[in-house]
Structures are given as C-alpha cells and as structure tokens.
Amino acid sequence: MNPTLDISHRRRGLLAGAALAALLGVAAVPDAQADSRLVQVDVVDRDAGQTLHVWRDHGRPVVAGRPGDRYALRLVNNSGERVLAVVAIDGVNVISGETAAVSQRGYVLEPGQRTEVNGWRKSEREIAAFEFTSLSDSYAARTGRPLDVGVIGVAVFREAASLEVSDARPTLRLEGSAKAAAAPAPAPMAPALPAPSPGAQPAPESRRAEAGASPDMSAVARSQAPLAHDRLGTGHGARETDYMRIVQFQRASAQPDQRLEIRYDSVDNLVAAGIVPPPRVVQTAPHAFPADHGGYVADPSNY
Numbered sequence: 208m209n210p211t212l213d214i215s216h217r218r219r220g221l222l223a224g225a226a227l228a229a230l231l232g233v234a235a236v237p238d239a240q241a242d243s244r245l246v247q248v249d250v251v252d253r254d255a256g257q258t259l260h261v262w263r264d265h266g267r268p269v270v271a272g273r274p275g276d277r278y279a280l281r282l283v284n285n286s287g288e289r290v291l292a293v294v295a296i297d298g299v300n301v302i303s304g305e306t307a308a309v310s311q312r313g314y315v316l317e318p319g320q321r322t323e324v325n326g327w328r329k330s331e332r333e334i335a336a337f338e339f340t341s342l343s344d345s346y347a348a349r350t351g352r353p354l355d356v357g358v359i360g361v362a363v364f365r366e367a368a369s370l371e372v373s374d375a376r377p378t379l380r381l382e383g384s385a386k387a388a389a390a391p392a393p394a395p396m397a398p399a400l401p402a403p404s405p406g407a408q409p410a411p412e413s414r415r416a417e418a419g420a421s422p423d424m425s426a427v428a429r430s431q432a433p434l435a436h437d438r439l440g441t442g443h444g445a446r447e448t449d450y451m452r453i454v455q456f457q458r459a460s461a462q463p464d465q466r467l468e469i470r471y472d473s474v475d476n477l478v479a480a481g482i483v484p485p486p487r488v489v490q491t492a493p494h495a496f497p498a499d500h501g502g503y504v505a506d507p508s509n510y
Contacts (some may be wrong), residue, residue: 245290245363245465246316249281251323253336264470264482271474271483272339272439279323279337280359284316291315291364291456293463294324296337296441297347298355302328306352309362309463315456327443331451336444339471345440356440358470362463366456439472 250259250270254277259270272278282292292314293300295307301324302312314324326334327346342348345356477483 245284245286245365246292246361246467247281247283247285248359248361248467248469249283250359250469250471251279251281253277253279253325261469262477262482264480267468267470269470269472269477269482271477272471274339274341274439274473277325277336277338277444279325280361281321281323282314282316282361283321284319286365287318289315289317289366289456290464291366291458293362293364295360295362297345297358298352299347299350301326304350307360309466310461313362313364315454325449326447328449328451329446332448334447334449336447338442338444339439339473340442342438342440344442346443348440349443353440357438357472358468360469361465361467363465363467365459365464367459437473438476 250272251257252259252272258281259272259278262269262271280294282294284290293307293309293311294314295301298307299305300307300311302314304327305311314322316322326336329335342353342356345353347353347356472480474483478485
C-alpha cells in the first residue's frame with residue numbers, strides 16, 4: 208500500500224459529550240437531522256458567531272453567505288470511534304490545495320470530538336481564512352478551477368479495526384485552539400496564493416488587474432462569467448495561527464462511509480432562484496384621514 212498523508216484537526220476543550228442537532232435539515236426546521244450517522248457538518252458565520260440556516264433545493268442543502276464574511280465548517284463526530292473527514296470547498300482539498308478527491312488528506316476526529324475548520328491549510332501552524340467572495344476572486348477560480356465553485360463537500364471514513372505498522376498512514380492532527388489562543392495573532396496580511404496545483408494555468412500578474420475578470424479562468428468558464436459574475440465563492444483570506452501534528456490513521460475502506468454536500472450562494476441569488484423566500488414587506492391600505500388635526504395647510508419642505 209502506498210503511504211498517503213491524512214490530516215486530523217483537534218481543538219482542546221471542544222470535545223462534545225453528546226451529539227449536537229444536525230445542521231442538514233429541511234428549510235422550516237434548520238436543526239432537523241439528516242445524514243449525520245458519523246459526522247455532523249455546520250457552516251458557521253465566524254463574525255456573527257451563528258450557524259447558517261439551511262434551505263433546501265430539490266432536497267439538497269443550501270446556505271446563504273454574505274461577501275466579505277469569514278466562515279468555518281464545524282465538524283462533530285457523533286460516533287464512538289475515530290473517523291477521518293476529507294474536506295473540499297469549491298472542488299479543492301482544503302489541506303493540500305489539490306483538485307479534490309475522496310482519497311486525499313483529511314481531518315481525524317476522536318470519538319465525540321467537535322472542531323472547526325477555519326481556512327486553507329498553509330503550514331503546520333497557519334491557515335488562510337475561508338471568506339465569502341465573488342466567484343472571480345475565489346481561490347478555486349484564481350488557480351484555474353472555477354467550475355465547481357459554490358459547494359462544500361465532506362467525505363467521512365471509519366478507521367480500520369486493527370492498525371498494522373507496515374500499512375499505517377502518517378496523518379497530521381491539529382493541536383487544539385489552546386495553543387492558538389496562547390500565541391499572539393499575526394497581523395492581518397493581504398491574501399497570498401500558494402503555487403497552483405498541477406494542471407492549473409495561472410495567468411500573468413498583469414491580467415489580475417482586469418476589472419471583473421478571473422485571471423485563471425478557462426475559456427469555458429469565461430464564457431459563462433456574465434451569467435455567474437455575482438455568484439459567491441470562497442476566497443483565500445488573511446493568515447491565522449492554527450496548529451497541527453502528525454498521527455496515524457488507517458481507513459477501513461477506500462470508499463467513504465458518509466458523504467455530504469452543501470451548496471452556497473448569496474441571499475439575492477438564492478431568492479432569485481426561488482430557494483429562499485423573499486423578505487416579507489408589510490403593506491397597509493391607504494387611509495383618507497390618517498390623522499385628524501386642526502389648523503391649515505402647511506408649506507412643503509423647500510417651498
């Protein structure tokens with residue numbers, strides 16, 4: 208077996224003693240449970256500290272984000288065993304930056320553990336925050352892969368019953384937020400992109416200045432851009448301290464035991480698509496005599 212690198216995410220003090228209500232519910236009941244046999248997935252607005260409401264589009268879960276907001280994926284291991292969660296955003300693995308596949312790296316969760324994935328993994332101690340942004344400014348589009356922007360995926364694997372040293376896969380685990388809290392937060396940095404994945408075709412720097420254009424989008428994607436320029440994507444945000452370390456994990460199967468997908472877009476786009484109901488506007492009938500008063504007709508303003 209060829210060794211691979213799996214990654215786990217551990218935050219001290221965040222172990223959940225009981226399973227939380229699943230995010231993936233019907234539109235009228237945001238906390239209703241869905242496929243949370245192993246891992247529950249929540250999309251959390253980090254700035255507001257609130258779990259995003261889940262709507263349904265033909266049975267598929269959808270959340271609404273706002274451009275510029277930072278967000279996180281909250282993972283809760285509802286099982287009594289260790290599991291591996293491979294996480295992809297916009298078709299990109301959040302740890303390696305590769306075009307996503309279920310066989311790639313993931314986060315290992317202890318039984319009952321609750322943790323948050325806050326950004327793109329940059330090193331053993333740093334991430335670039337997830338933030339909602341325009342499709343053309345998304346990390347996927349800027350590395351030449353815009354066609355899958357707007358979807359979050361999690362593939363969950365059970366651990367093999369026995370772990371033989373010869374077959375053990377080196378795995379990374381995050382050292383919890385206790386260390387991150389103790390370390391001073393780095394000053395905000397302008398988004399910086401890592402080297403694109405194999406196959407990506409980054410454009411010259413001068414093209415990045417083109418207004419409203421995605422410099423690394425394929426010809427097919429650019430032809431679709433006028434129809435999708437307002438869609439949301441996930442940007443490569445400011446750097447943040449976030450520690451990890453290596454552990455061992457062996458998958459029980461090559462195929463995931465649980466697979467979740469959550470789509471996202473702006474409120475306006477979801478309203479236009481008929482997924483989110485429009486805001487209610489309370490209108491009252493006009494009255495001929497809304498206020499009885501004495502006196503005479505006053506001059507209008509600026510008369």
